[in-house]
Amino acid sequence: MFMQDFDKIISRENTNSVKYDLRSLYFGNKEVIPMWVADMDFETPSFIQEAVKKRAQHPIYGYSIKPKSYFDSIINWMEKRHQWKVKREHIAFSPGVVPGLVLALMTFSKPGDKIVVQSPVYFPFFSSVLDNGRQLVVNELLEKDNYYTIDFVDLEKKLKDTKTKVLLISNPHNPVGRVWKQEELEKMVALCLKYEVLLFSDDIHADLIFDGYKHRVAANISPEAKQICISFMAPSKTFNMAGLSTSFVIIQDDNKRKAFENTIEAYHLGLGNLFGTVALEAAYEEGEEWLGELMSYLKKNTELVADFLKKNIPQITFAKPEATYLLWLNCKSLQLNDKDLASFFVNKARLGLNNGSVFGAGGAGYMRMNIACPTSVVRKALMQLQKVVEENNLLSK
Template structure:
């Protein structure tokens, strides 16, 4: 199948399909169901999954029975080959532990590698379930605010160094590429961070769920390609769910090269008996990884062009909003601080005046105030609609 502009331009009606993004939107934002919100929140896409995947799933349905499933070698082979082809890292089958999602997997890692009361370092702003998981498990968040200059976010290594040296902190979790700022951390940044962790006995959780979503000009470095010392101290989280729009099929995998850390992680997995695999997720992963590389490349080109469109539009029409194109992820992190209104007002304005549902900056912890995260994995016409709604709302409020 050829994935061209028309494929991604095509509007897919997701209302009425039990989509969290569309059907769960008004309830999530506390807005009356009669109001039409444009959903640009939550990280799933308004594009069809690859046709090959849809067909393979349809074939699976023909079996007419959906009981427990074995995990064939072909599942692992698809992962080994994808990780080598796309992330340039050669891994072994024994290192792979499949899980129903990256969020459950890092929660298991919190349990496996820390005790109640221990600190978990979270560079912030960050994907908010990182914080929820720490708190839900009775651990403590050690937030490490990123440093921002002209929309470019970097790690504060001085603070990080103090945090990894604090014996209370046992784990650091990093989204690589970074949700929400869209940074692809460089090999130098990761090497420095990974070394600090390894030298101080802090286990690194590298959440690489967005590793395939590299925008034009961006470059992903998989932590697995760094020095052996770092690799031996890292738990890697991957999934095909963001890349191919498969989040509802709940299939992810954790890679742990170090046998001692793997044993601790699998013990926690086994204690919870999270040992069965989703019948459909398995076939979707194999098909996507084996047959749909062209989809990913075309997708990244399309979303990059959405980012160009939005950045140009804002520059010309709403210059008080600052947006930098993301290096990775299909989201953009837009700075609304130049509007001169309070964070609370900004978050009210986008939902109740502009009628656009986005992830609110304050959800992402320290450093998120005044920012909003827009999901641009949608047909261009929806980005255009969002820009119109935003402009009208600013005019209406006489803020333009």
């Protein structure tokens, strides 16, 4: 018996939801089933709702500091879930993981510096680099049978360039679903140390790990790693509270943390969201059992998609993700170019997914599917897809 009814259908229309209320703008069709934006269609856990409601009952929503309990909840969660001992002074506030990445890039690099990313990857990485005058350098992941690994030969070649200042990684990786292994992180850290490059790790999906896999924090790989690694984290993906704009950055090197905090203060971003603070505490203090149930439900949805595609649409394949609620669908066997593939999903299947091409090199021919929604919605989406694949004679390709 779940603490929460994950099968419950909750209308998000007309709530200013990016996922739902921007469908017409993004897809040109407001009738698509939205499976794009990486938030969940499940209720935010009741213990978070209650904590926010309790604070909201106080009639003044003025400027607020972060109490000791806020830092303690992060410290305890990091140790319990990630076997990582951090101190209060290591934790800096950020209004979001991507804003935190941008602020760190502004702090630790200059316009014209090179920043390495590993594509196909979460597309705001590209704009975070390019829109701030840095040079984007791509270390494309290697793919075999839908399984991705790091091209370390190419990575070293790009890190040894003296203009390269940062390696920006996604761990767990969005969209391919890999959880980087100990030895993979060790190699990346060693190369960054060798060539004096900082390693920024977007760990926003760090708690969404499936059984059999373990998330490792890059900064905790070795004693030397904390000198160069900066970790960007948040409870937002895990507990469906992205709208509260609350995240944190862990920087164990004192000088680097002070430099980052100076940038935060320069832009007057240090106070953050009153209700986000309350929600984070509730999530990390009370969320472990709920998270276990969420992962069981997501596993069920993932297996449903895998079994359905294998039986009914074998041309579309994917490797079951090691983490995240995002499926990286390989649609190359449909033999459609990117424009036609996108149109096929939107205009024929009536499904709103992310086009693989927006994730950069290696993304063509793929679609990213968010399955953090009731199983009935996933099943409906699959049936719509099967119907149009059959109608368009794509099964024979």
